[in-house]
Amino acid sequence: MTHELEVWLYADHIGTLQLLNGRLSFSYAPNWLTHSDAVALSASLPLQAESFNDLKTRPFFAGLLPEGKMRHLIAQQFQVSSQNDFALLDYIGGECAGAVTFLEPGQVLPVPKHNNEVQWLNDKEVLALLEELPHRPMLAGKDGLRLSLAGAQDKLPVVFDGNRIGLPLNGTPSSHILKPAINAVEDSVINEGFCMTLAETMQLKPAKSKIHFVLNRSFLLVERYDRLINAQGHRLRVHQEDFCQALGVVPEIKYQNEGGPGFIQCFELVRQSTRPSAPQVLRLLDYMIFNTLIGNHDAHAKNFSLLYSDKSPVLAPLYDTLSTAIYPALTPKMAMKIGSKYKFSEVQARHWDQFADSVGISKAQTKQRILALAKSLPDTARKLQSNPNYNFSNNTIVERIKALIDQRCALTIRRLTNTTTEF
Structure with a gap:
């Protein structure tokens, strides 16, 4: 028996996702292929009349779903197999990353009244939500909620109006991603909050984020860059996909050492997909250098995206x-290697040169940008830590991050400016 879900992009029905004998397939709707504004759902799923088989289909669609323990708990909630991408998208594929929505055949795309069908929460309800998320990811199964975000950590799409947090109901686009503390990672909220604010202070233009507290519980609110407000004041979805989806790589192999994308594939994707590509390539270079210098070893290909x-x-x-x-x-190995090295401690000047050659950026320009960031980052981190507008001073985790940045930047500068022979 064939099961079908209609795939919508923005307000258009663009194709059909099918499940037959445990295998997925996707095909664009004929009307969409002749539409004057037709665009592909993914760089890995170009516009064509022929349907895509499971091998081609699964990377994009599985890439919309939570991973790991979260995925298993959601599957248990609906009594389906955790391997069943189709069933999970059927149950939670209403509010996804980007502008894609899944509906059963014949259903009409929900149009929320006044764009504000929101269940606003008081502080006690937000605290209860934080308690519930580890056991009920995405609040799966709650009436009016069909929410999905990729990744292995707890998070939830919410609406934030500057004062209140609410749950988006019946097709209302969310505005923010709520990220609670990660149980196994000490003070993860202030860690990410500091690193994201540091990136903004360095003018790297990250997603806007802010640490919030409710009844002494901290969490991070990240403003969604894939949502915008139009002239009428309505929140709209903007399509996006992560690099694994765009490259046709399933989320199970997102790390380079297990067969996932490395920097070569990532930079080539940006070079091929964006116009003009040169500024975007340099932005990716800055992101890569920043992640390296702050010690973000989990910067795999699903942590970079294309925004349409x-x-x-x-x-x-x-x-x-x-x-x-x-x-x-946590592992000392980086998610993607620099030259031939996965460990930062082993990265010498020649490995940066190998990296530059492999991604098609001149060695001189790469070195210049590495040194510029390495020279400015420690002082910027120190000033941010002591800034009275934030709660970063006298925090042990922030102090450890700053010390690591100092060490990594000093080592990088020394290795890139040392003219003696390396061993």
Whole structure:
């Protein structure tokens, strides 16, 4: 028996996702292929009349879903297999990353009244939500909610109006992503909050984020860059996809050492997809250097995205960046290698040269940008830490991040400016 879901992009029905004998397939709707404004759902799913098989289909669609323990708990909630991408998208594929929505055949795309069908929460209800999320990811199964975000950590699409937090109901686009503390990572909220604010202070234009507290519980609110407000004051979705989706790589192999994308594929994707590409390539270079210097070893290909804000995509703002290297229990290996090295401690000047050659950027320009960031980052971090407008001073985690940045920047400068022979 064939199961079908209609795939909508913005307000258009653009195709059909099918499940037959456990295999997925996707095909564009004939009307969409002849539409004057037709665009592809993904760089890995170009416009064509022929349907895409499971191998081609699954990377994009599975890439919309939560991973790991979250995925298993959601599957349990609906009594389906955690391997069943189709069933999970059926249940929670209403408010996804980008502008894609899934509906059963014959259903009409929900149009929320006045764009504000929101269940506003008081502080006690927000605290209860934080308690519930680890056991009920995405609040799966609650009436009016069909929410999905990729990744292995707890998070939730919410609406934030500057004062209140609410749950988006019946097709209302969310405005922010709520990220609670990660149980196994000490003070993860202030870690990510500091690193994201540091990126903004360095003028890297990351996703806007802010640490919030409710009844002494901290969480991060990240403004969605894939949502915008139109002239009428309505919130609209903007399509996006992460690099794994765009490259046709399933989320299970997002790390380079297990077969996932490396910097070569990532830079080539940006070069091929964006116009003009040179500024976007340099932005990605800055993101890569910043992640390296702050010790974000989890910067895999699903943590970079293309944003389809116009006819030509652009590199999405930096997101999901925190210093994992300060935690001894977490891996010292970077998600993507620099030259031939996965460990930062082993990266010498020649490995940066190998990296530059492999991604098609001149060695001189790469070195210049590395040194510029390495020379300015420590002082910027120190000033941010002591800024009275934030709560970063006298925090142990922030102090450890700053110390690591000092060490990494000094080592990088020394290795890139040392003219003696390396061993």
